[in-house]
Amino acid sequence: MSALRRFVVVVPLAFVGMLALAACSAEEPIEVDDVSEDELILRRGSVDHAAIVEATTMMLVDGLATVAPPLDPSLDPYNREDPFRITAAPYRSAFAKNLGRFDDYDRKIDWTASQTSAWVTRMATGNYQVIDTSKPCDFASPHTYLEIERAALTGKPHATCGGRMPNEDALDVTVNFLIRGPAATEQDPGAIRDGVFAATKPALSSFPYLAEMNGL
Numbered sequence: 001m002s003a004l005r006r007f008v009v010v011v012p013l014a015f016v017g018m019l020a021l022a023a024c025s026a027e028e029p030i031e032v033d034d035v036s037e038d039e040l041i042l043r044r045g046s047v048d049h050a051a052i053v054e055a056t057t058m059m060l061v062d063g064l065a066t067v068a069p070p071l072d073p074s075l076d077p078y079n080r081e082d083p084f085r086i087t088a089a090p091y092r093s094a095f096a097k098n099l100g101r102f103d104d105y106d107r108k109i110d111w112t113a114s115q116t117s118a119w120v121t122r123m124a125t126g127n128y129q130v131i132d133t134s135k136p137c138d139f140a141s142p143h144t145y146l147e148i149e150r151a152a153l154t155g156k157p158h159a160t161c162g163g164r165m166p167n168e169d170a171l172d173v174t175v176n177f178l179i180r181g182p183a184a185t186e187q188d189p190g191a192i193r194d195g196v197f198a199a200t201k202p203a204l205s206s207f208p209y210l211a212e213m214n215g216l
């Protein structure tokens with residue numbers, strides 16, 4: 001076993017929590033055209049895998065669908081899959097199409113064919129984050145999310161523990177990864193930012209890490 005493999009912990013984060021409820025999709029029969037996203041909240045149903053950010057709502061949805069992403073018919077089957085052993089065939093084309101679409105947003109092709117193939121296969125067969133507990137994690141200034149995955153795609157050694165810490169701006173990481181390619185980061189000059197850089201109340205650095213609710 002290589003040194004890397006000894007330290008790497010693979011984490012599937014299929015979890016149930018309050019945030020996941022907002023992304024849930026109902027198993028109960030519904031008339032999609034008559035139900036808003038808000039009406040789905042707190043229904044009994046399946047929850048999204050919570051590993052790679054926006055794996056479903058940005059990367060798996062059919063861009064031609066007329067329903068909101070939580071109601072897209074491809075999401076429930078993906079979320080019901082074992083995150084380590086996803087049946088690739090039904091999802092591969094959607095991941096490939098959407099990755100190409102995001103890369104094209106800046107009218108510059110940043111993903112090589114081999115990187116595209118590797119990431120499409122990765123997402124179509126497994127939805128998890130890779131963590132290396134031998135590497136540093138900086139809770140106060142977290143820049144770990146997708147660092148190990150990006151290093152693997154670009155053929156470089158990773159430098160952080162990877163994974164996603166509670167206060168990381170993971171959506172900015174995601175849009176730069178998808179649009180500017182695996183070599184880019186959200187810290188680059190000219191990086192794409194969504195203008196929201198932090199939670200109004202940051203997560204705490206000790207268990208259970210929860211900040212107080214807004215308004216308290």
Ligand SMILES: [Ca+2]
Pocket residue numbers: 102103104105106107108109110111178179180181
């Ligand atoms: Ca691009």
